[in-house]
Amino acid sequence: MEGEELPALVPALLALRHPLMYYATESWYLNNTRLKGRLIELNGTIDWHPAHIRTGRYGGWLENLIDWNISRSRYWGTPLPVWEAEDGEYRVVGSYAELAELSGRTEVTGEDFDPHRPYVDDITFEVDGKTFRRVPYVMDVWYDSGSMPFAQHHYPFENRELFEQGGFPADYISEAIDQTRGWFNSLHQIGTMVFDSVAYKSVICAGHFLDEKGQKMSKSKGNILDPWEVFNTYGADAARWYTYVSAPPELSRRVGLNVIGEAFRSYFMTLWNTYSFFVLYANLDQPDLRAAPPVEERPEVDRWLVAKVQALVGTVTAALDSYDPTGSSRALQDFVVEDLSNWYVRRNRRRFWSGDGQVDLSAYATLHYALVTVTQLTAPFTPFLAESLYQNLVRSVTPDAPESVHLGTWPQVNEALSAPELVGEMDAVLRVVSLGRAVRGQTGMRQRQPLPKVMLRARTSEQTAALGRFAEQIKEELNVKEVELLDQYAELVSYQLRPNLPLLGKKFGKAVPQVRAALQEADASEVARFVRDGKFFEVVAPTGERFELGPDEVLVDARSPEGFAAQEEAGYLVAFDTQLTRELELEGLARDLVRGIQDGRKKAGFEVSDRITLHLDLTGDTREAAEVWQEYLMSETLTEALVFGVAEGFAAEVEGGTAYLERLDRDGSVAGA
Incomplete structure (x- = not known):
């Protein structure tokens, strides 16, 4: 007889690495x-x-x-x-x-x-x-x-x-x-x-939280996120907001300080900066919001923002009623970042600081209404941020309002203020402006460099015609001297077709190569028109096989003719004339100079209402641009006197040299002199 030890496969308790032994027991x-x-x-x-x-x-x-x-x-x-x-x-x-x-x-x-x-x-x-x-x-x-x-x-x-x-x-x-x-x-x-x-x-x-590398969090791995570090860095609201906006609830998501910080900067900082902008100028002008004209009598851009607020209330409410926190939070973020901050506030800054002592009650009332409504809508997502905004925007103005935003009533859609036609027209404007900025960025054209002309086309002839009503806004946004509207089927650009693989792969599977070959054989201009009109169409492969495609299943790339920078997307076409005159070059330099001086004002710690004396020590083309555009420079930078040469004061590096800034007291004398 002989004996030996045989290894046994014993399961282990993973957390403690201890062996486990299973055996049968009595159970109820x-x-x-x-x-x-x-x-x-x-x-x-x-x-x-x-x-x-x-x-x-x-x-x-x-x-x-x-x-x-x-x-x-x-x-x-x-x-x-x-x-x-x-x-x-x-x-x-x-x-x-x-x-x-x-x-x-x-x-x-x-x-x-x-x-x-x-x-x-x-x-x-x-x-x-x-x-x-x-x-x-x-x-x-x-x-x-x-x-x-x-x-x-x-x-x-x-x-x-x-x-x-x-x-x-x-x-x-x-x-x-x-x-x-x-x-x-x-x-x-x-x-x-x-x-x-x-x-x-x-x-x-709900899905699970993963670390920033996509790994499941585990104490044994040492990759867990300390919640107190998140709260102390960005606050509890930011952590809540990220979980809503990052992905639908059922999906797992990567969580860490970096991604939470991105969400914080995108939404929180944009909303807070917009709120701070309102508070800053409201404290200066002390507008009586109760005396503002009714919405229907306000400028078109105000009526548009009020209408967008109605759409936002409807979207957020419907999404929350459907237990969709991601759809509702993303709608809020899109409105705050794109509609409220990037469009309304940016385009209407001068209405809040005109410099002539006139208070634009329509602008103040419209922005206040939008901010209060956003405060109410964001309350379930960011309760602390909402409460802070509410106390100053509402309680300081209306002391008998509910004590807390969380005790108030939920906003309701006012159909009389919805203005769907105006919203549709402005959406087309925003679409071509966004596309135009993308073209500038992709082709390396500075945003502050004026261009002679932009040619535009929307998805429908009605939308294209509506763009003409907003030509002045489009010229300012895209920094061009002229807006030209194109016929729906004018052949300005050539096209290249690509299959939208995420859609076509599911639809045709192994036949995708034949679809790709059929698109290469198709008339690209004709396909582009079908896509622009939102219609289905048929393409034929070299083998004779036919495929019916939808407008979303093909990607259309536009190629610009010589002297133009163009792009087409979802039926919208933007084409810039890129040939610069000497006058346009100087104007571009003047705009760069204004940007540099404004940065200098901030670094010097000047208030937005402070007027200054400006000395410019410039050379070359920038000096010429400053001389030609002197009045523009002074107006944009609140300059009372402009002198060329070196001087005392805060020195700011600008395009082509140095700017010297001195703040003036109310009596016109140099501050501190």
Whole structure:
């Protein structure tokens, strides 16, 4: 006989690296499989987000349901309320009062009684001459969690009216996706077994947080994110906002200081800077907002912003009603960044600081209305930021307003202010302006360099005609001297066609190469017209195979003719005439010079209303540009006197030399002189 040790494969507890040994034990089960059909039926009435969980991850779990093992062998916990006699008879005890009556232990109903194991284990009672002792098990903690809806109210022993009149089922719950077979399941099982009802009407299954490299966070890996570091750096609101805006709730997302910081700068800083802009000039002008003209009598750009606010309220409300925090938060961010800050405030700065003592009440009232509405809409997402804005924008103006933004009413859409036609026209303007800026950026043309002309075309002839009404705004935005509207089918550019692979790959699969070949053979200009008009069309491969394509399934690249920089996107065409005259070159230098002087004012710590004396020490073309555009320079920089040469004062490096800035007192003398 000989013996040897054989290695055994023993599972390990991953967190502690300790070996585990499994063995069979006695367990108690709930026969919930007898209600399998009802569980499935009620699950079909729950509003799951994402919807596929209903029939997929959770629906499959219910289809393969097994009885619920509700007992655990633990030292401490909620005791299994079963007492057993020596002969195997069981008694299930339903309340403290019943246990006190059976055992004669009145302290069981006292406030100091601890009903958990092990304290309850020494309580015994006799019935018919038999001694009953509690079985040595505790309840599955998921049973505790599933009992939460009624256990929190101590129902049915107390608060019966509170629970039965609105306390159950819950309107909405949310947890991570792994709770599908945890808390979501225990709630549904107990709700069905005890009340023949769902325990919740709607549920969001959230994805997990990953580190910035896309790895699952783990203490053992050392890649967890300290929440206090996030809160101390960007605040709790920023962390909340990032979870909403970064991805739909069901998707996992990378989380870290860098990505939260990006979200903070994009939304928080833009909103705060817009708010600060309003406060700065409102404190200077002290506008009486109650005296502002009604919306219908305000300038078109004000009516447009008010209309965009109506659309925003409708979008955010509908998205939240549909349990879509990502759609609603992104709508808020797009409005604040693009419509409010990048367009309205930027284009209307002069209305808030005209320098002639006139207060534009329409501008102030419109911006105040937009900021207050955004404050109300952002409150569920960024409660602390919203409260700070509300106290100054609303409570300081209307002391009898609700004490907190969170105690106020939710904004409602005012259809009379919606102006859909105006919004559509302005959206077309914003589209061509955005496309025009992209063309400038891609071709290296400085934004401050004026160009002689831009030619435009929108998706429809009606939209193209509407662009003409906003020609002055477009000229300012794209920094051109002339706007020319093109005929819908004017052939200004040549086209190259590419398949939109994410769409065509799903539609045609292995036939994508034939589709690509068919596009190469097609008339690119004709296809571009179909795409522009939003129509389906057919292309033929060299093999003779035909493919029907939609307007979103083909990408159209526009090629510019000589002397032009052009781009076409989704039916919108922008083409710049890039040939510069000497006059345009000098104007571009003058604009660069203004930018440099304005930066100098900020670095010198001047207030926005401070007037200055300006000395310019310049050479070459920049000197010539300053001389030609002297009046423009002085107006833009609040300069009372401009002198060429070296001087005292704050020195700022500018295009072509140095600018010397001296702040003036109200009497016109140099400050501090």
